[in-house]
Amino acid sequence: MLRLLKFILLLIIVIGASVGATMWFTGRDSAPSAPTAEQAVQVPAAPVMVPVPIFAELDPFTVTLYGETRNRILYTAITLRLGDEASRKQITDYMPEVRDRILKVLSAQQLPQIQTPEGRQALVDALKATLARPFAAQLPGPLIADVLFTAFVVQ
Template sequence: MIKTLLAVVIIVAASIGGTLWYYEKSGFGQANAEPPENASVATKAVPLAMPIFTPLEPFTVTVRNEQSQRILYVAITLRMADESSRRIIIEYMPEVRDRVLRKLAEQRPDHVQTPEGREALVQALRNTLQEPYLPQNTGPAITSVLFTAFVVQ
């Protein structure tokens, strides 16, 4: 009985030792290891800047196709890259709204209800709103166009 118990203990110890050796050789456990002393500073976590959101008042437009006309109600929030871009959007809000209304009125109701149509509309709005507002030389930097309400009726 003692010989059997001793054999089991030796087998378990050898198994644990072999597993630890295998993990060390194959690289398991390296994720928790301390970084080398000469690691660059760039690997440290950099805090992200707070997002800058600029909500626009909701839009209601009539969209048409060959058979009918429908009402499109959209609420949009813009995510800006920096504070100066947000100021441009706020200063030129009447022109911003005009550009959005014109782009929305060009849409077909059957197309804008598909995911592809919505993505195309996001890209079109982003491109339109990033164009310069005279007398500015450059337009605002918009990172995202977000729909906060979207209804086709």
Template structure:
């Protein structure tokens, strides 16, 4: 009977030893996994460049981008002539400008800006400007036309995009 008691108490400490060994193994594997991940992220530069002393250089926060500068033109209604028909073009344009000086220039010279746009729109072919290629060509032509200087200014406004906010051909 004495031997039976020894076996049962040895069996309990054996189970406890296996449990501790299992927990130790889990902690060891988890630690190795975290260390390996940190090592590879640091080497790849995700965590930032590594300094000569082994410390990680933190990046300065990125400066916020400036707000976009837009100038809306009142909508245009133009009669377009085709070989067979007469069509009406209704077009609203917004200009995206590079700087505040360009917005001021467009605002100050608005009558001339509108005149240039109207003259260009009135010679368009209604079938062609309804195609994607035609609209893209119109954007390019408007950009070049509106960036030319407005006398007596030595240079014109800097336009980064011509945006159509309404485009209807009837």
């Protein structure tokens, strides 16, 4: 019995020594070394300030598209992404003229073209160009960053 107890105690000591040596050797290899020049110079980057987007939501438009065989109805809701607050004020102040310009562009569209992604992109480009023109001779045109369709239905 005493012999078995000595063997178990010796086994525990050997296992403990093995675990301790393993931890000591692996801990020594992964110990933090002196920082390199690159690590010492790292400065946290300043947070990037993203400008708040400026949107002007327009009332929906309903336009008749004339086709060869039959007429269709285009219902679309448009939101303008503007470059600055002065552009938003100008769009708001000249809203009847803004809506008139958009209606003229929408009513001139052909059904097959606006049903494709390329056609809708061409429509966006046409609306941007139309709305970027000055509303008054003494004013610069508004900065139209993008024209966004929030609804686009053809019936």
